[in-house]
Amino acid sequence: MLRYIHFAAFAVGVLITVSMNSARAQNIETVAMKKMANSQAQLAATDRQKKMLADAEELLAKAQQLKVAVDQTRKDELSIEVIRQADEIEKLAKSVKNRMRQ
Numbered sequence: 001m002l003r004y005i006h007f008a009a010f011a012v013g014v015l016i017t018v019s020m021n022s023a024r025a026q027n028i029e030t031v032a033m034k035k036m037a038n039s040q041a042q043l044a045a046t047d048r049q050k051k052m053l054a055d056a057e058e059l060l061a062k063a064q065q066l067k068v069a070v071d072q073t074r075k076d077e078l079s080i081e082v083i084r085q086a087d088e089i090e091k092l093a094k095s096v097k098n099r100m101r102q
Contacts, residue, residue, distance in 0.1 A: 048099055055096045062089050 066085045073079060 048102060052096055052099045055092055059092045059096060
């Protein structure tokens with residue numbers, strides 16, 4: 001009977017140690033997962049910022065090209081090319097706006 005009590009006490013001690021180590025391991029894993037997610041979020045934010053900057057520069061260039069094209073047209077006519085350029089600018093502006101919302 002004494003052997004059984006010693007064995008039971010040993011088994012409980014092992015279970016407590018295993019569960020504590022398991023909890024520690026889960027905590028370490030959780031911290032590592034949070035760090036990895038944070039790192040990925042930072043990379044995504046940096047990538048999004050670079051894309052917004054590139055799109056904004058492209059938007060500026062296209063707007064300047066549109067101004068030159070509009071300045072070359074007469075007041076009574078509007079070319080299809082100018083309309084196409086304006087549509088491209090609108091799409092690009094929406095793209096930049098959507099990236100800013102993310």
